[in-house]
Amino acid sequence: MTVERTRRNRKLDRPRERVLEEAWRLLAEKGLADLTLAELGRRVDTSASHLLYYFGSKDDLLLEVVRWSESQLREARAAALATGSVQTRLRRFCELYLPSEPGDPRWLLWIELWPRALRSTSLGEHYGDFDAEWRADLAALLEEAGARDATARARRICALLDGLSVALVLGEDGLTVKDAWKHVRALLPD
Amino acid sequence: MTVERTRRNRKLDRPRERVLEEAWRLLAEKGLADLTLAELGRRVDTSASHLLYYFGSKDDLLLEVVRWSESQLREARAAALATGSVQTRLRRFCELYLPSEPGDPRWLLWIELWPRALRSTSLGEHYGDFDAEWRADLAALLEEAGARDATARARRICALLDGLSVALVLGEDGLTVKDAWKHVRALLPD
DNA sequence: AAGTCATTTTGAACGTCGTACAAAACTGAC
DNA sequence: GTCAGTTTTGTACGACGTTCAAAATGACTT
Numbered sequence: 001m002t003v004e005r006t007r008r009n010r011k012l013d014r015p016r017e018r019v020l021e022e023a024w025r026l027l028a029e030k031g032l033a034d035l036t037l038a039e040l041g042r043r044v045d046t047s048a049s050h051l052l053y054y055f056g057s058k059d060d061l062l063l064e065v066v067r068w069s070e071s072q073l074r075e076a077r078a079a080a081l082a083t084g085s086v087q088t089r090l091r092r093f094c095e096l097y098l099p100s101e102p103g104d105p106r107w108l109l110w111i112e113l114w115p116r117a118l119r120s121t122s123l124g125e126h127y128g129d130f131d132a133e134w135r136a137d138l139a140a141l142l143e144e145a146g147a148r149d150a151t152a153r154a155r156r157i158c159a160l161l162d163g164l165s166v167a168l169v170l171g172e173d174g175l176t177v178k179d180a181w182k183h184v185r186a187l188l189p190d
Numbered sequence: 191m192t193v194e195r196t197r198r199n200r201k202l203d204r205p206r207e208r209v210l211e212e213a214w215r216l217l218a219e220k221g222l223a224d225l226t227l228a229e230l231g232r233r234v235d236t237s238a239s240h241l242l243y244y245f246g247s248k249d250d251l252l253l254e255v256v257r258w259s260e261s262q263l264r265e266a267r268a269a270a271l272a273t274g275s276v277q278t279r280l281r282r283f284c285e286l287y288l289p290s291e292p293g294d295p296r297w298l299l300w301i302e303l304w305p306r307a308l309r310s311t312s313l314g315e316h317y318g319d320f321d322a323e324w325r326a327d328l329a330a331l332l333e334e335a336g337a338r339d340a341t342a343r344a345r346r347i348c349a350l351l352d353g354l355s356v357a358l359v360l361g362e363d364g365l366t367v368k369d370a371w372k373h374v375r376a377l378l379p380d
Numbered sequence: 381a382a383g384t385c386a387t388t389t390t391g392a393a394c395g396t397c398g399t400a401c402a403a404a405a406c407t408g409a410c
Numbered sequence: 411g412t413c414a415g416t417t418t419t420g421t422a423c424g425a426c427g428t429t430c431a432a433a434a435t436g437a438c439t440t
Contacts, residue, residue, distance in 0.1 A: 033309040037427065048427080050389055058427060103308075111308065114301045117360060118293075119223040128362055155365070156373045162356060163349030170307060172318055175345070183346045187377070227398065238398080240418055248398060 015054065019044050020068040023061070027105040032112055037061075059116055059123050066109055070130050073106075077137060086145045093138060094184050097161045098177055099169045107169040134158055147189040157187050209234050209241065210258040213251070217295040222302055227251075249306055249313050256299055260320050263296075267327060276335045277380075283328060284374050287351045288367055289359045297359040324348055337379040347377050 022043045027035055037048035037058060055061035073096060080092040099107045117124040139154035147153055164180040212233045217225055227238035227248060245251035263286060270282040289297045307314040329344035337343055354370040 031308060032305055036425085038425085047390055049391075049429085052428065053389075108308065111304045114356065114360060115222055115305060118221060118298065118301060124360060131357075131362070152373070155369075156350070156376060159353030159357060159373065160346070160350045162353030163351065164353075166304065166352060166356075167321075167349060170304060170314060172321070179345075183342070183349065186346060226396085228396090237419055239400090239420075242399065243418075 015044075016064075017068070019051065019054070019061075020065050023065045024069060024105055027065075027108055028103070031103060032108055035112075059120055062109065062113055062116070063123060063126060066113065066127060066130065069106055069109070070133070074133065077134075081137065081141065086141065090141055090145070090188055091181070093141060094161065094181055097134065097158075097165070098180055099165050100177075102169055102171040104169055107165055111166070111169065131158065142189065145189045153187070153189075157184060160184060160187060205234075205244065206254075207258070209244070209251075210255050213255045214259060214295055217255075217298055218293070221293060222298055225302075249310055252299065252303055252306070253313060253316060256303065256317060256320065259296055259299070260323070264323065267324075271327065271331065276331065280331055280335070280378055281371070283331060284351065284371055287324065287348075287355070288370055289355050290367075292359055292361040294359055297355055301356070301359065321348065332379065335379045343377070347374060350374060350377060 019040070023035065023040055026040060026043060030039075037051050041048045041051055051061060052058075055064060077093070077096055080096060081089045084092070113123065113127065117127070135151075135154045135158050138157060139150040142150040142153050142157075161180075161184060164175070164183060167175050168177065168180060209230070213225065213230055216230060216233060220229075227241050231238045231241050241251060242248075245254060267283070267286055270286060271279045274282070303313065303317065307317070325341075325344045325348050328347060329340040332340040332343050332347075351370075351374060354365070354373060357365050358367065358370060
């Protein structure tokens with residue numbers, strides 16, 4: 001009933017995705033500094049006020065961007081883990097998890113969200129699930145590889161990946177994606 | 191010559207430390223949200239403008255707080271690593287590194303600094319040294335424990351500690367300091 | 381065709397933050 | 411007591427997220 005009525009008069013055909021995509025692109029092109037509601041609104045040809053009307057707050061908008069990108073990654077992960085030896089699939093998993101370069105939008109987002117979660121208390125409740133997904137997939141992989149304590153080990157490896165990722169996006173000296181992969185491999189079975 | 195002349199007329203006897211300590215306390219009591227120049231100024235009985243005059247910018251002020259707290263920790267670390275078996279000293283190292291509780295000021299600071307570093311480019315140059323200190327101390331410990339590749343392993347363990355610490359300060363479900371220590375121990379030589 | 385009504389969209393205003401700047405207060409030296 | 415340089419303050423600015431009331435829009439009724 002209201003489903004049809006509430007979605008009238010929209011300026012954009014698929015406003016949600018349009019905005020989220022553009023936020024992602026903006027993040028990739030200009031970084032965190034330029035990810036403002038005004039700039040984002042300009043890019044999708046609306047006002048900042050409208051973005052607020054639509055998403056409620058910037059916190060919620062950012063959370064939606066994460067949700068959207070994580071659902072993309074969920075698919076990519078499923079595809080990457082569908083074929084190949086356990087070893088290769090583990091490598092693919094890490095490649096998906098780690099930032100592809102300093103300034104990787106995914107990690108920019110997380111780093112922006114963490115202090116926000118510490119201020120708001122409403123943010124922190126939802127995003128914990130995303131980590132859990134990654135960990136579950138990794139645990140399954142590890143189990144398949146014949147590792148004991150797959151769950152705990154998955155937690156451990158993901159924490160390591162987090163630490164390495166932060167160092168990588170921040171561009172800490174003397175650490176490359178290649179190094180990171182070597183560190184992770186040291187924690188993998190056999 | 192100018193050393194005496196430039197340090198006249200100070201309202202506070204040791205204004206620097208006074209401010210840094212109060213920032214730390216404010217952080218511990220109220221968290222990131224209330225760590226504003228106005229509030230901090232109120233606490234040390236000055237104006238926000240004066241804090242800027244003194245520290246240059248909020249970024250720089252935060253960096254000074256980190257510098258100050260890291261120098262405290264440097265001493266604490268030296269004391270903690272002076273006596274005891276290698277095993278105990280490794281444990282003490284981790285206890286110092288990891289957040290003591292959700293809302294640990296040290297980690298609040300880092301989480302606040304990371305997005306700032308991503309925006310400013312001038313911040314990121316200096317704070318990389320702090321990690322390096324921790325890693326050097328840990329590497330020495332590992333070497334003493336007879337581990338091969340002490341440097342690489344130290345990097346790995348510190349990255350793990352980073353990941354675990356972030357999860358801990360953010361209060362992620364199902365992770366305690368005790369768990370964290372267990373994860374780290376899995377990476378230690380024995 | 382005109383009118384209604386809920387929804388969408390906008391523009392202006394607000395509060396807060398970090399910051400810039402000029403004026404004022406202070407202090408030691410002459 | 412005046413002067414010069416430092417310290418301290420108050421005020422103002424711009425940017426940001428946010429709020430709010432008003433306007434625009436388009437589907438439905440008559």
